[in-house]
Amino acid sequence: METDYTFKPGDVVRVAIFELLQQGFTAISEYIVTETGKISIPEVGVVEAAGLTETQLEEEIKQILSPSILKDPSVTVILLASQQRMFSIFGDGIPAPGRYAIPRHEHRLTDALAMAGGQRQFNVSYIYVSRSMSDHGTSSDLFDSALDIDVLEPPSEMDNIELPEQSD
Numbered sequence: 001m002e003t004d005y006t007f008k009p010g011d012v013v014r015v016a017i018f019e020l021l022q023q024g025f026t027a028i029s030e031y032i033v034t035e036t037g038k039i040s041i042p043e044v045g046v047v048e049a050a051g052l053t054e055t056q057l058e059e060e061i062k063q064i065l066s067p068s069i070l071k072d073p074s075v076t077v078i079l080l081a082s083q084q085r086m087f088s089i090f091g092d093g094i095p096a097p098g099r100y101a102i103p104r105h106e107h108r109l110t111d112a113l114a115m116a117g118g119q120r121q122f123n124v125s126y127i128y129v130s131r132s133m134s135d136h137g138t139s140s141d142l143f144d145s146a147l148d149i150d151v152l153e154p155p156s157e158m159d160n161i162e163l164p165e166q167s168d
Helices: 054-065 111-117 156-160
Strands: 012-018 026-032 038-041 046-047 075-081 088-089 098-101 128-131 146-154
Touching: 012 038, 012 054, 026 038, 046 054, 054 075, 088 111
Parallel strands: none
Antiparallel strands: 012 026, 012 075, 038 046, 088 098, 128 146
């Protein structure tokens, strides 16, 4: 079951507030969620962002703005980048090892290999996948969670694959 992403320290968010600085114009700025989980918007103040979704952060900013700063605020929040939505890939058989952004929720191992230039070696016996296991709880769960490691082994029938004959 997919759930909306909740902000974490290190995330980069874009906040757009209509008519905050000038009538008829939208003020757009980018902020990094601090290690304490906050963003600081000069005209608004310090806002708790960690643990909130885009929609929840929009509502939080609207509550701060209304009615003292703006009568009926229009706020849009978008996640631009996340350190938590990254993966690292390395090994002797990887042409372009490094850190890559996970572009979507259902990113597969084969997609990750393709992003890193494919696989140069055909005799790979094992691929190790490690990930943090959390129950979609609070951000502190990330530090308490265990590391889960999967070992993917090639199928034993690998030698029995028959290739179609080529016609001349």
